[in-house]
Amino acid sequence: METYADLIECEDVLLFANAAITSTGQREFHSAAGEQRLSLAFLHSYIHGNYPDLYAATLALDINDHNAALIIANLLGRKGGHPGDARLIAWRLARMSPPRVYRLFQELRRAGVNNRRTRALVRDWLAARPDLAFDAVKYRSAVKSAVRHAHLRPEGELGDFLFAPFSRARYDTPVLEAWRRAHYDKNALYDLPYTVAEGFAARHGISRAVFLERVAPRLTRLERLRLSESAERDGVRTEADLAAMPLVRLASYVLSLAADVRTRRRGELVAALRASAARAAGERAGTWGSVAAVLDDSFSSFGSPVKRRRPLAVALACHYLLQALAGGYRGLWLSGRAEPLHARPTGPTPLGRRILDALEGRPGLLVIVSDGWDNAPPGLAGEVLRVWRRKLDPAGKVGIVHLNPVYDAGQFDVRRLSPMVPTAGIRDAEDLPALVELARFAEGRTGLAELRAYLEDRAARR
Incomplete structure (x- = not known):
């Protein structure tokens, strides 16, 4: 027989799961952003304090990245912790978008959360990145912050690029060399990620239509979708594979x-x-x-x-x-x-x-x-x-x-x-x-x- 306390616990966990799936702390039709953030903060504190094991387990549900990041930050900031938490956190980090993970690492640094578990998770996540040099170009300040926070010392070109980018006359890594050359060569910027190339295009005074036409082959699926309408206004067609998009x-x-x-x-x-x-x-x-x-x-x-x-x-x-x-x-x-x-x-x-x-x-x-x-x-x-x-x-x-x-x-x-x-x-x-x-x-x-x-x-x- 379940007790009254068991029923309350079940309701509390389901209530938290609903919040963690739907709320991103942003304004909704009937409530302001401040109300959303305050309400979420209370729920996280309540569930984390009363049901720490179930709080960590909610990472396995289909909660959104905003709440996953809050859960991970709270778990890492707590002394001790369950041995299985690290595996679950690592799995969840691997599912999250890189910008979200880098923002989480920066928030951990600002909060002073720098225990051994945290450093190991940051180190392992960075080591598992398929192209850390690409990340270093696209999210340079965030990668630099994560490396410092985890007490890592990248060797070779990557370390030089992060901490002394103009100390080398040439990089052997193509994306790093493209970044170096893009400061003076207009053609080099088209070998960079779109968000980085956009800044160089503005610096070189390249028209929007010319830039979009030449950078189109390097656009990601989401970038093609996001830019499709604005590109058409500039007379550029960016074909997006709509059927491959999340629903x-x-x-x-x-x-x-x-x-x-x-x-x-x-x-x-x-x-x-x-x-x-x-x-x-x-x-x-x-x-x-x-x-x-x-x-x-x-x-x-x-x-x-x-x-x-x-x-x-x-x-x-x-x-x-x-x-x-x-x-x-x-x-x-x-x-x-x-x-x-x-x-x-x-x-x-x-x-x-x-x-x-x-x-x-x-x-x-x-x-x-x-x-x-x-x-x-x-x-x-x-x-x-x-x-x-x-x-x-x-x-x-x-x-x-x-x-x-x-x-x-x-x-x-x-x-x-x-x-x-x-x-x-x-x-x-x-x-x-x-x-x-x-x-x-x-x-x-x-x-x-x-x-x-x-x-x-x-x-x-x-």
């Missing part, structure tokens, strides 16, 4: 396009979204049976100026992923829109009515993707779900899961529609299958022992 990032790109552009490129964009969704579904494609989705495109799905259209992009990405996972699928947008490609944030949030429409067909699974601010009329969604669970489907033949892409700073959790339905935070659509699995713990059918076993299993597989 939510691709959805964000689609939503950033003007309505007429989406119409003109409809075939290309839909094909890319479906290909990305099929890749994310993998072997599970077509195995989920009958699925219905209620997708939030109300005005609050705009997000905020710093997370522009992020909640709507998550809903659009989930639409295409659920379509790929399901044997039979029906997607219902709050606005009643029939064409997902033309989704835009508009109008109120009549969740209750759309949930009724979705339940009418009695699907095997209903997925609700919404920030949970049901307001047309307020509370109808919760009442619909209560009556459905207690009166119409007490056996739970229709599985219902609410996925929320927005952290509610005031509630220290994602906003829930009803205690009768499990809610999980979501950031990337690719995490949807795992989140549907995690949501069962919030439903009350499984308890602390199962949750601990789930987290330990996830950690052991990392």
Whole structure:
């Protein structure tokens, strides 16, 4: 039998997991950045202090990099620590983007966290980089800071480049030599990473159109996508492999396009979204049976100026992923829109009515993707779900899961529609299958022992 304390612990860990998946400490539609950061800081302090083993284990979940970095910083700053923490931290660092990791190392240096574990992790991560010379050019000050913090002494050209870059008349490493030559040779800058070459181009007075045309072959996939519109205005075409993009990032790109552009490129964009969704579904494609989705495109799905259209992009990405996972699928947008490609944030949030429409067909699974601010009329969604669970489907033949892409700073959790339905935070659509699995713990059918076993299993597989 589980005790009351066990139930509280289970709820606390699930609450923290939702926050760590959704919140990045940035402004949201209903809360400012300061509120988000303050709320997150309290949660990290609370969970770290009360459940240190489970706090570390959440690194194995699909939490975002912002919270992963906070967890790692807190674990490294604590004396002692579990022996398995270092392996889990190293695994998570390997998954994070290099700029995020370098920022974490700089924050550790500013905080004075320089114990043996920290130095070993920094050393091993730098040693595992596929091209540290490339990093030294692209993130020079950050690499220099990390090397100093870990008490490392790079030998040869790399050490000279970091601490005395003009001490050599020539470098044998191509990227280092290109950086040296780019100070006086315009042609050399096109052998550098885009962000570094951009600065040299401005210094040499090279026009934007000429620069983009010549640097295009060296652009990364994300850089091509980010620059596609601005490059076209300068008369330069930067072809991006849209189908290879992560699903939510691709959805964000689609939503950033003007309505007429989406119409003109409809075939290309839909094909890319479906290909990305099929890749994310993998072997599970077509195995989920009958699925219905209620997708939030109300005005609050705009997000905020710093997370522009992020909640709507998550809903659009989930639409295409659920379509790929399901044997039979029906997607219902709050606005009643029939064409997902033309989704835009508009109008109120009549969740209750759309949930009724979705339940009418009695699907095997209903997925609700919404920030949970049901307001047309307020509370109808919760009442619909209560009556459905207690009166119409007490056996739970229709599985219902609410996925929320927005952290509610005031509630220290994602906003829930009803205690009768499990809610999980979501950031990337690719995490949807795992989140549907995690949501069962919030439903009350499984308890602390199962949750601990789930987290330990996830950690052991990392």
